[in-house]
Amino acid sequence: MAEIELTMPKMGESVAEATITKWLKAEGDTIEAEEPVLEIATDKVDSEIPAQESGVLKKILFQVDDVVKVGGTIAIIEVEGEASAGVSAPAAVQEQDPKAVEEIQNFATVALIEELTKNSPSGKFLSPLVRSIAEKEGISGIELDQISGTGLNNRITKEDLVKFIQNKENAPFPSATEAKSSVAAPAKAQAVVQMGDGDEIIQMDRMRKMISDHMTMSKQTSAHVTSFVEADVTEMVMWRNKVKNIYEKREGEKITYTPLIMEAVARAIKEMPMINVSVSGDTIIKRKHINLGMATALPSGNLIVPVIRDADQMNLVGLSKKVNNLANRARINKLSPDEVSGGTFTVTNVGTFGNVMGTPIINQPQVAILAVGAIRKKPAVIETPFGDTIGVRHMMFLSLSYDHRVVDGSLGGSFVQRVAKILEEFDLNREI
Numbered sequence: 001m002a003e004i005e006l007t008m009p010k011m012g013e014s015v016a017e018a019t020i021t022k023w024l025k026a027e028g029d030t031i032e033a034e035e036p037v038l039e040i041a042t043d044k045v046d047s048e049i050p051a052q053e054s055g056v057l058k059k060i061l062f063q064v065d066d067v068v069k070v071g072g073t074i075a076i077i078e079v080e081g082e083a084s085a086g087v088s089a090p091a092a093v094q095e096q097d098p099k100a101v102e103e104i105q106n107f108a109t110v111a112l113i114e115e116l117t118k119n120s121p122s123g124k125f126l127s128p129l130v131r132s133i134a135e136k137e138g139i140s141g142i143e144l145d146q147i148s149g150t151g152l153n154n155r156i157t158k159e160d161l162v163k164f165i166q167n168k169e170n171a172p173f174p175s176a177t178e179a180k181s182s183v184a185a186p187a188k189a190q191a192v193v194q195m196g197d198g199d200e201i202i203q204m205d206r207m208r209k210m211i212s213d214h215m216t217m218s219k220q221t222s223a224h225v226t227s228f229v230e231a232d233v234t235e236m237v238m239w240r241n242k243v244k245n246i247y248e249k250r251e252g253e254k255i256t257y258t259p260l261i262m263e264a265v266a267r268a269i270k271e272m273p274m275i276n277v278s279v280s281g282d283t284i285i286k287r288k289h290i291n292l293g294m295a296t297a298l299p300s301g302n303l304i305v306p307v308i309r310d311a312d313q314m315n316l317v318g319l320s321k322k323v324n325n326l327a328n329r330a331r332i333n334k335l336s337p338d339e340v341s342g343g344t345f346t347v348t349n350v351g352t353f354g355n356v357m358g359t360p361i362i363n364q365p366q367v368a369i370l371a372v373g374a375i376r377k378k379p380a381v382i383e384t385p386f387g388d389t390i391g392v393r394h395m396m397f398l399s400l401s402y403d404h405r406v407v408d409g410s411l412g413g414s415f416v417q418r419v420a421k422i423l424e425e426f427d428l429n430r431e432i
Helices: 098-115 128-137 141-145 158-166 176-181 206-221 234-251 258-271 316-331 409-424
Strands: 002-007 017-023 036-041 046-050 055-060 067-069 073-079 224-232 277-280 283-286 292-294 345-349 368-372 376-384 387-403
Touching (some): 292 316, 368 409, 387 409
Antiparallel strands (some): 055 073, 277 283
């Protein structure tokens, strides 16, 4: 028999650690190759870690809520024969190396201690890595509360904190010393809720808490304005109806309206790049890449936003396949952290639920989000060379919420109108 290490995998350049949220197997359980062993959470996404080989789970080195660095050994699996090439027996559990065992135990203890102070004064989640750096640099919880993170749901990443430290001399935030001598930050105001007869208390899950914090932060950060346009998308609907069976037979999957809308949005952003920006203090960061977030509803009722990177560089088939792939894997919790980060503009389809329009909240640190409503048949005025007439058309509302700090009505209104125009001018004879 041989022993191999089950390690925390690399999950993207910006992810240095993950928190264990659930063990799917217990010590002594038999495990098949590629079978999930545990669930983990990062500041970007939740995921599962599978076994690399079949065997028996011999020893669990970390418990639920412990934090493990990327590359760290999580558990020991006993396998038949010799260990695979490149996978060595774990020194962490060998009696002749007690120092390694002690280091693992110490790390687990530290992780549990850090769990007690994982939230900032306002309740913002702070990862152990961020807390460790902040403590070494003397950054107070009040200062951390002022940092607009770039991680999922505005979580502060290592890079955000390093950048803050580098610019600290010019930042208008109080120092750690000043913070300690100042009056403690007031608790967030909360409505008083009276329980009624038969009421049920339901605890928010982790993702719902993150969404709650992120949405509240966004409304407090950006001056939200929403502009609406109604688009005649009859040509787009007719084109899809014409090609959908051919496309499915050729590509082995369906073509939806989403990639058609994403294509129009990417085109409009290339024409109006100042909608593809972020705000950092009193500076504007103009994004080079067009990375479109695609808000996706999960079976749990929660929401996640996978990202289509460089959407403007893809053809329609590529966009369609990317949309389907991300949406399908999002629903079964198979997205990697990199696939839900780095978005520069978000699209949300409220029409999925039969809604005709919406006023979405901006996905920070972006400055705009487009909501597309349900496509409905309506009587509409049709302009012809021989005069106006009434016809049945496929109509859809587009609503753009944008950050009025940097996007004025001229740009916001023109952008959503341009997206509508691109959709209205869809080529009915287009090849797929």
